[in-house]
Amino acid sequence: MITRRSLLGGLAAGAAASGIALAGRANGAPAPSAAPRGPARSAAGMPLHLVNHSGAYANSSVWIYVVGNDGTQQVHVTPDGELKPVALADNGPDGFTDYAIPLAASGTTTLQLPRMSGRIYTALGGKLKFKAVEDGNGKAALAYPAGWVAGDPNYDVLHDCAEFTYNSGGMYCNTTMVDMFSVPLAIQLTGAKDQTTGTLKDGARDRVFADVRAADGFDRLVIGDRRVIAPGHGLDSGLFAPDYLAPAIDEAWSAYAAKDLSVTTNAGTFTGRVRDGKLVFTVPQGLKGPSGGAAPTGTVSFDKPSTRDVLFCDGTLAAPNDGTLGPIAAILGAALNRSTLTAHAAQPTTDPATFYRERLTHHYAKAMHAATRDGRAYGFAFDDVAGFASYIEDPAPKEITLTLTPF
Known part of the structure; x- marks a missing residue:
C-alpha cells in the first residue's frame, strides 16, 4: 500500500526562505529533469470531476489547481487539460504564476487527470499565488501555499487540497488535514469498486473549529473562520506549547x-x-x-x-x-x-x-476524526496506522470526483 508518507513522490513540503512551502524531492524521488522545457502534452488519463456543493461560494468564485510531479519534472495541468512543465517564465508581472482552472459556469467541471503525483488545490473567493522558483539543483519548481504561515501570500485566501498519486499501479489518494483544515472536501474513486472518503457530517466544519478552540492550549490554532492549523505548525509559529506532550x-x-x-x-x-x-x-x-x-x-x-x-x-x-x-x-x-x-x-x-x-492528546486530530462520516481523517502523518486515514486506492481506476461539500 502507498501511504501518505510515500504518496507524493516529488512533492516535498520544505520551507522556502519566504515561508512558502516548496515542492522538492521526497523519499528519494527523482528531482525535476535537467532537460529543456518541453512542449505541453495531452493530459491523457482518467476523468477528474470537480463538484461545488459548498453552498457558500458560486462556481465563479472557485478555482482549482492541479500541480505536482510527473516523475521527471514539476508540472501543472492547464484549463485545456494539457500537462505542462513548470517554468520560471510562467511568473507574471506580480511575481506569481496563474495556473488557475476555473469551474464551469454551473454544474460539474470535468478535465483529464494525467498520470502524476500531486495535489488538487481549491481556492474560494480569490486565486492562489504559486511562485515558480529554482530548486537546489537549479531546476524549476513551485513554492506552494502555506496557509499556516502568517506572512504567506496566500494566508488570506480560503483554500485546501487533496493529494494523489496516479500511476501504472492505480490511483492512490487522500484528503489531508496534516497541515491545516479549511475547506470540506470529499473524494469519490470509481474503478474496481466505488469508494468515498473525506465527507464531513452535517455542520461538522463549525464543530471542528469549536472543538479545537475549546481544547486547552489549542485555541490559538483557530484562525478566525478561515482555517485551523495543525499543532505542529502552531508550535513552529509560537501558537502552541513546544512541551505540550x-x-x-x-x-x-x-x-x-x-x-x-x-x-x-x-x-x-x-x-x-x-x-x-x-x-x-x-x-x-x-x-x-x-x-x-x-x-x-x-x-x-x-x-x-x-x-x-x-x-x-x-x-x-x-x-x-x-x-x-x-x-x-x-x-x-x-x-x-x-x-x-x-x-x-x-x-x-x-x-x-x-x-x-x-x-494531553492531539485534540486537533480528535476533532477531525469526529467530524467525518467514516471516522477517517489525516490529522497527522502516521494516521494511516491501522487504517484510520482518509485514504483510498484502486488498481483499476476509471474516474475520480473531488467535491467541495457543504460548509
Missing part, C-alpha cells in the same frame, strides 16, 4: 522502563524496553527486509521524542523504508498522537474508542 511522553518512557512493549508490524513482532533513556527493540532472527532479503539483526532504538517529533512524526520518529525501524516508528508515533501508548502494551491499538481519551 512532554508529560505524556515521559509517562510512556517511565512505564516501559518497568515492562515490555510489544509492537507488531507486517514483518513480525518486536519487543522493547527503555534502557538508559532509549526505547530499545530486539529484531527477531530471520526477519525479512523490505526487499525480501534478511533484515539487520540485533536491536533498533529510539531516543525519547519531543512534542515536535510526535506532532510531525519526524525527528526521533522518522520512518525510513527499512522494514524494521520505519514501521515501528510509525506505530509509536500513532500511539503517542492518539494517547494510547502508556495504557496499551501491545501496539498498534485498533479500537478507535480507546483513542484521544487522555487530557
Whole structure:
C-alpha cells in the first residue's frame, strides 16, 4: 500500500526562505529533469470531476489547481487539460504564476487527470499565488501555499487540497488535514469498486473549529473562520506549547522502563524496553527486509521524542523504508498522537474508542476524526496506522470526483 508518507513522490513540503512551502524531492524521488522545457502534452488519463456543493461560494468564485510531479519534472495541468512543465517564465508581472482552472459556469467541471503525483488545490473567493522558483539543483519548481504561515501570500485566501498519486499501479489518494483544515472536501474513486472518503457530517466544519478552540492550549490554532492549523505548525509559529506532550511522553518512557512493549508490524513482532533513556527493540532472527532479503539483526532504538517529533512524526520518529525501524516508528508515533501508548502494551491499538481519551492528546486530530462520516481523517502523518486515514486506492481506476461539500 502507498501511504501518505510515500504518496507524493516529488512533492516535498520544505520551507522556502519566504515561508512558502516548496515542492522538492521526497523519499528519494527523482528531482525535476535537467532537460529543456518541453512542449505541453495531452493530459491523457482518467476523468477528474470537480463538484461545488459548498453552498457558500458560486462556481465563479472557485478555482482549482492541479500541480505536482510527473516523475521527471514539476508540472501543472492547464484549463485545456494539457500537462505542462513548470517554468520560471510562467511568473507574471506580480511575481506569481496563474495556473488557475476555473469551474464551469454551473454544474460539474470535468478535465483529464494525467498520470502524476500531486495535489488538487481549491481556492474560494480569490486565486492562489504559486511562485515558480529554482530548486537546489537549479531546476524549476513551485513554492506552494502555506496557509499556516502568517506572512504567506496566500494566508488570506480560503483554500485546501487533496493529494494523489496516479500511476501504472492505480490511483492512490487522500484528503489531508496534516497541515491545516479549511475547506470540506470529499473524494469519490470509481474503478474496481466505488469508494468515498473525506465527507464531513452535517455542520461538522463549525464543530471542528469549536472543538479545537475549546481544547486547552489549542485555541490559538483557530484562525478566525478561515482555517485551523495543525499543532505542529502552531508550535513552529509560537501558537502552541513546544512541551505540550512532554508529560505524556515521559509517562510512556517511565512505564516501559518497568515492562515490555510489544509492537507488531507486517514483518513480525518486536519487543522493547527503555534502557538508559532509549526505547530499545530486539529484531527477531530471520526477519525479512523490505526487499525480501534478511533484515539487520540485533536491536533498533529510539531516543525519547519531543512534542515536535510526535506532532510531525519526524525527528526521533522518522520512518525510513527499512522494514524494521520505519514501521515501528510509525506505530509509536500513532500511539503517542492518539494517547494510547502508556495504557496499551501491545501496539498498534485498533479500537478507535480507546483513542484521544487522555487530557494531553492531539485534540486537533480528535476533532477531525469526529467530524467525518467514516471516522477517517489525516490529522497527522502516521494516521494511516491501522487504517484510520482518509485514504483510498484502486488498481483499476476509471474516474475520480473531488467535491467541495457543504460548509
